Amino acid sequence: MQLSVYSDYALRLLMRLALDPDRLVTIQEVADSYGISRNHLMKIAYALGQHGFITTLRGRRGGLKLARPAEEIGLGEVVRVTEDSLDLVECFNAQTNSCVLAPHCQLKGILGEALEAFLAVLDRYSLADLTRQPGLLAACMIPSQPIREEGLHGQRDPR
Template sequence: MRITKRTNIAMRVLMYCAAHQTRLVTKHEIARVCNASENHLAQVIHQLALMGVLETHRGRNGGLELAQDPKDTKIGDIFRSMEARPSQIECFADVDNSCPLVHACRLKEALHAAAEAFYHELDDLTLDALVCGNTKLLNILAPEPCGV
């Protein structure tokens, strides 16, 4: 399965924030460490803030931080919110669906079930499980001890 660039960036932002819980982080530092454009980051940060996962603080000493404990941040919820749905498969489209098989084909249901199984696998995974104790990741994101 292929995830969108937006979801990929969202996960980088959340992992970076989880690795730096003791302070506000900036878009600029995330862009540098996570190899993402500040423009894309701004859009993703805005969406994560609307979802209630991040808190943003404006001003000279502003930045962003997690809005909740990483143990409470379910990766399945993040993916469901960030990924464009329905799938890019034509039979999922309400408009511009020209497939003559749409009313008889069972593939649509199988693909829907497969997508749900994918998200279900991520439902029990938390941000905390991805970051805390992951020495290799923390050496990249935060050389200091994990604040999680």
């Protein structure tokens, strides 16, 4: 199983916002921090706002911030929302299934169990778990947009 780039960027965006929870962060800051497309992030931010993960403020002094504490944002919830489909194989979708093996194949059940296990592991973790070492995360980002020292969950930036 491989997550889409969309889900990857959504998780990165949420992680960046969790690093600086007390201020509005711009899409451009996030794009610069990760070296990724601003246009893709705009679409992702809109969707994350629609699903209640982030709040957005438009305009010159606008930006993004988490809509709820990082501890309340489950990774499984984010992946379920950001993945177009979790259909691992054709037979997972009854409307489009044309597999001739479907009536007697055991693979669907095994893959379904594996998918449930994958999501169950993600459900055990929150966004806060991904940002417990903010200094290390910040050190990995492209340094054009430094994170304010007080934005690191109350910890000072070790850089």
